Amino acid sequence: MLHIDHHTKSTIHRTIEKLRQSYMTPIGDLSLTGWITKEPVPFEDRLQGEKKELKPGDSWGQLWDCGWFHITGQVPQEGAGKKIVLLIDINGEGNIYDEHLCPIRGITNVSSTFERSLGEPTKKVYHFLDKSQGNEAIDLWMETGCNDLFGSYCKEGTIEQAQIAVCHDDMRQLYYDFEVLRNLLDVLEKNSARYHEVFRSLKRAAYALNPLNDETVKQARQILKESLDKQGGDPSLSISAIGHAHIDLAWLWPIRETKRKGARTFSTVMGLMDRYPDYVFGASQPQLFQWMKEDYPQLYDKMKSRIEEGRFEVQGGMWVESDTNVPSGESLVRQLLYGKAYFREEFNKDMKVLWLPDVFGYSGALPQILKKSGIDYFMTIKLSWSEVNKFPHHTFNWEGIDGTSVLAHMPPEGTYNSSATPKAVKDAEHNFRDKGVSDECLMLYGIGDGGGGPGAEHLERLQRMKNLSGIAPVKQEPAIDFFERLKKYQQDYATWKGELYLEKHQGTYTTSAKSKWFNRKMELALGQLEYLFTLVQQDAVSYDQQTIETLWKEVLLYQFHDILPGSSIKRVYDESIARYALCYKQVMDMIDDTLDVLQKDIQTEDLVEPYLMMNPTSYTRSEWVTIGEHHHHVTVPPYGYKIIDNQKVLNQPECAMQGDSSFIENDCVKVEFNEAGAISRIYDKQHHQEVIEGTGNQLTLYHDHGDAWDISMDYPAYVEQVLQPDHTTVEVGATYVKATQTYSFGDSKMTQDIVLHAGSSRIDFITDMSWHESNKMLRVAFPTTIQTNQATCDIQFGHIKRSNDNNTTWEGAQFEICAQKWVDLSHATYGVALMNDSKYGYAVNGSTLDLDLIRSTNYPGKDMDKGQHQFTYALYPHAGDTFQGGVNQEAYALNVPLVIKPCDPSQGTLAMEQSFIQSDNPQIVIETIKRAENGDGIIVRMYESAGGSATGNITCHIPHSQVQEVNLMEESMDKACIIEEGKIKLTFQPFEIKTLHLY
Template structure:
């Protein structure tokens, strides 16, 4: 049935589009030539590409092609004494440069597939002259990429628009007056007086605007002004609004394009700041600023000037907006160490905020890491993406595993790319669960993900929303100012303890497995290098500080939340893998050089076939090691070296058995089925069966996986399961090991798995090589353990957390895939079983089954993800007691950080034949890091309590300690520590991280 009032209201609201169409009046076309290339060219090189003359509608490039556009023309008589703008749209991202080759303004195509709910992405209006002159020349150069904001090819890479136009400023102002009231009407009660008044003035102004002459426009604005200027009286809630441009450093575009995105975005910010005095903007990620400094130094200087004026805020303390599930604890500290030092050295400023709006869940170790690095506040919005449970808080105290708390704010609008209109503000008020406690909330506005940032439309809206009756008032201010205003002792915020688990994107724990392996490998190898270099520096050898810093920063770059999680395009991952391999070679080269320097000066008299065994862990180790074809059982000093003899004959071990159906050493007896799976693991040391009776372990299962790189479909276990088929196997002995080598096949893929038991060890290693050629499949292996426990213990940074093995609640069930680092353990009081790994992160632990996600092969956004060869190790580790009594923590470190064995040269000099650089006398303590201080030759030692217990420990060294200080994560002195004859006595709280700076005597 026809409804007159609905029809009238629709006409009123849609009239804003009519007004908008009148703002710009094209008066002349520009001439266009472009110089195209596959990769970006610098400003001096801009004419070296392939030249093409263009008309609108003509193609100039394919996805990620580049071009320098040259736009020329002259202002016709119709533009005389009028405001002149240029309308430019190349169906890609672009940046205007000045005559000296500096970025001055970004441009974005209107046909971008950017989601319109967050606003229009187009930035195609270039300011030219406020008072045009007939014949005035237009001559501008524009650097462009043939991709939209989020890496898509728009309209087949054709030129869209290139025109000189008159901008009717009075119509433009009229449009924003009309638009703001239209938006406001959408959030008001239709029975309210405010709604009725607004619809009346909209209707009246619409009826006046027949020819859009100046008289009509002025009269319409006067009518609208009555309601545009109607103010709030005494608001209960005020919004702090901050401009931002979330820029993914790599995602649906390569890293090289991000550098140009920064130039486009930041130059646009600066141009708008000159036009809008209230505009404040912030951006995170020192890596981004470093790129701008190197590529666009004058633009960087302009940014620094705005920071000094307090118009531009430095967001967050991390080097990049990192993933915080998979990087190890040291990586997260280095994110802050390098990030905050950059802010300080470049801008003379610090920040107390962590800025992670788009990261896929947050580790329970993070609050303590933040606090020791001088960070008090945390901002995100990602938990609004939960797929099952609504996260209950927006402002709250987040408590980590050690008891550290940080004030956290989740954006109530549930986006960091607000369009900054009344509907956005109304959503903040409706959602904000803590509005009964706090009188402020944060709103972030601007086009993001692919950059771009706020446009003039955002700022026009905010000018009208300062105190508009009908929605809470909005004040543009820095985000850190907002946090300081809500950080009050008299406000009783709720508290959330433990991890902030995101009920989405669990596929990122496994996608792009090679990136994850290389990241873990470099974290370990950098750790070993820094320890070795610290020791060597005390013997007079050079500490390679600059190179270590360079490598660390690049490792941190690839921990960005779309690279390490595996959610970028193929090119991003291919390029990062190439760089990983180069960095590994560099780290190993430095390490081998230092080993050569040290081993060439070690005394080894009286030892036949001497080798140096280097151990980077903080406890002694008795292990079997292999050098060439020879084996030896060695004792390795804690965090140091020991000379051992190699080449002795390996004795026969009576307990050894190796057949296709049985492996046995002195610790374990493992029985296999004909299909290669395990049907029994008998722990001989502790006398219990590890595998549930009647079930099979290590069945290599293939699940249909129709998810993308982010998400595993929850129903995957309901679909038919396929299996790798055992093709052949052989069993043999290798020194102190018994080995069952199994070959599996499925479709075009193959698996070679060596299952290894070593004399004296309860660890059963699965050394696995996969030649993977499947798509939309997920490879998993599960171990149904004969343990009854309600929780599994999962390794995280600087500690562990408990996760449910049941589905009692929707919160439990939502954790169908969890992230863990080096181990997952399920234990009863008297016994337990752990699954260790050297590069995997995705697990499922329901029903006391430890299920590890080995590989998955989504095809979006990274095509052909993880096709090819993979090598990795996972290990089953039965033990007595819980994971603490059973030594799971140490076992997981030992798997990831094997001993280093180096043959000694004939030259024998005067260094000690054994050295324990650092030791602790309490098994609960792990020394995680030893490195040179950033600003001195002192040594930084980072240790933590790993079991959740209060303890006292003595930190000692074979080298004389002159002085010691407690420092924070950024290496600032906190207090001096007494150095006693026995060492340094430390009282450590559960899960506490201690940072100690040592002044050691050089040898």
């Protein structure tokens, strides 16, 4: 019997393969003429490229070449009365256009590198005529790219197929009948009656197809109909399926190709919706929609029509599917502010779901940001990728660091590229960890990552699986409908508190150091610009609010989860870093322009050499500044300025700055060097504390066996070199002392200034590096004297406590952690923080603070980060815990230096010292000051920073008459603000974000 079953299964398999090869019958050839260019050109310029007459076997281009193909031919007379299709495979991607120059069908190649276990990625069939009269002319234009879905160069770009074929629809339908039932066998219990019934039907139908003709096809379909018509009973699990085409805005291809991928994907969706009335498709990322609007307006109009109909769901709310570890809190707010606004203005849709299927871990600040942006639900796939521990839930309440919760769901199949087969359904049911609590889950089906989306095969299967006996029923519907039902039982779901840490891809905290440097600088510079813009008349400067929004949106684009994390090809960074540099210069010029306008309003006519000191942070700043030969100790109020006269020095430095090759010292800290030049001691003179135990500033070069995403957990075993300085020189200034050390290692060189400033215990390590290593990683470590079992880590709008022990697999899996500006080890009376101005990857092992400075991988971006780098990290010993020690304040000072600018004498009306807005409670950090999106008044965003309740008064000298609390989308919350004696009185819960609209 087993032999007979095996033999019959082989017969069934051969039958399915025979049907697959037979339902399309080629009857003629197509002629192809291509015009090949290096970059895309519009249709009107299509004949500019190199002309090539092409036939199967010919190579038409190199990787990333583009072209316009003219496809011509004539339907043979033998096609009369039959459905005619065109079979086109160019070993690349293409998009066919109609006579109105609207893209109507995406084409992809058979040899694509897409993972075959998730289905065939191919889209090579173009439906030309439902019923031919014979002899019809074929005259089409197709825009092409010589790359596959994953940016690979396949078969040297040869033309694989260009044919006219007859599609035998009954045979095609029979093929899918066979395929679905054969796949169903693999998930049924072999001793079940259903298994034997389906097996018998397939066996009968296979033997009935002898010979294969129209009559036997009808007989076989009738045989299988009985099995396909058998329905399940009352389901214990129901699956909501939505078509998906995860489109990375850059990854293994440049941004310019993403725009064309979007058009290929969405044009295919539009065509399939005409043929399959149950088809519901969803897509996120307003940036992608905006590109379609700009470059493919006719296609965009079709998309709008389907969105209005309810069959094309816009998803997500964020401007792009952003990384959430590295961007600042304000960046995450802007992702939602601009993303939600776009979908609302374009489609009248209010987004309720954060759609981030492929992002590399999720900040514990997100739930509050989401809830205060009107987002109730969260969807991801990625936690299923964790390598050490299995995340315990698929449907759960996710509670952030402030106690805010959102309802989260992870489709249990564990992919956003579902094949939509019975096996996919069974996998979802088997994996679903909350099936005892919830009786519904999501399925995202289609070809993704490189776009493409569902093919006809997915939709044919789903037609047969609506309520097929043996598997859970599958319904196609928008994801929001699923989530709205899910919330009815929200109180029954488990709660996960804190961040959603992905136990994989920790290398993305460091890879592409230049991207991360520019991202940090742009975030801070845009914040400064927006604050200054609130202080001047809009028509007084050479830019407007739209200019700032455009700049923000470009920064948000580069925060996409395969750009900012460093996991794209080299070309992506060649292009984005060049754009970053231009944008950064533009913002800095705009800041300078605004300060020129502002200083004219300040009374400085009695000064000989006036200088403006601008403090764009929430904290009072007291520090030494040097202008020329003069030194000034200045105290500048929060979000304010102070004018000094450089010819009138009020404070002469009397600082104990000392040093030679063996030590550097100020009034707060002494740093000692051993004979090799390494730091052997750091002593806090104010608090009589030894700061380190062993060698400080340990610079260690490791072999890096990972790629752009991943660092091996055992990297500490692969030490290449512990760096020792080649040379040390010491410079003692009036207000600083500096030890300059040079290093040579491998093919790289580094210069580091170790600087102490008067009156400060912060030790700055200002680094200039020429990095030319391959598969290496450079890290710095400080073995501190602090005994504690938790590290406090700066994240967006607050901080998070993480274990620095290795007691459990959950703790061990977090061998690399992400933080914003600092990580601190503290106990009740003392602590040490390691700060940075552009780094994010930390390791904390016991009492040792470790920072990943740079790593160079060769996949997917070759020679990653080779070149020049400038960055600063700092060690900050302090009394008390994190908050008492002013760690956050010191990190802002490191990242946002005072703006110092010479002034022209002016008869303005503003005083020589002014704070425009400030809080009287240091727990309350004012993070953002900007013009309101509606153009009326200003927005002030702040948060509680210590992790405790707080009451404070906000004093604002920017003109306003009313104050209203709003959410992060700047919508009224109907909360009255208490104002006493001109001060806004506010009460905060731990890590609470508040936003005020002053107008």
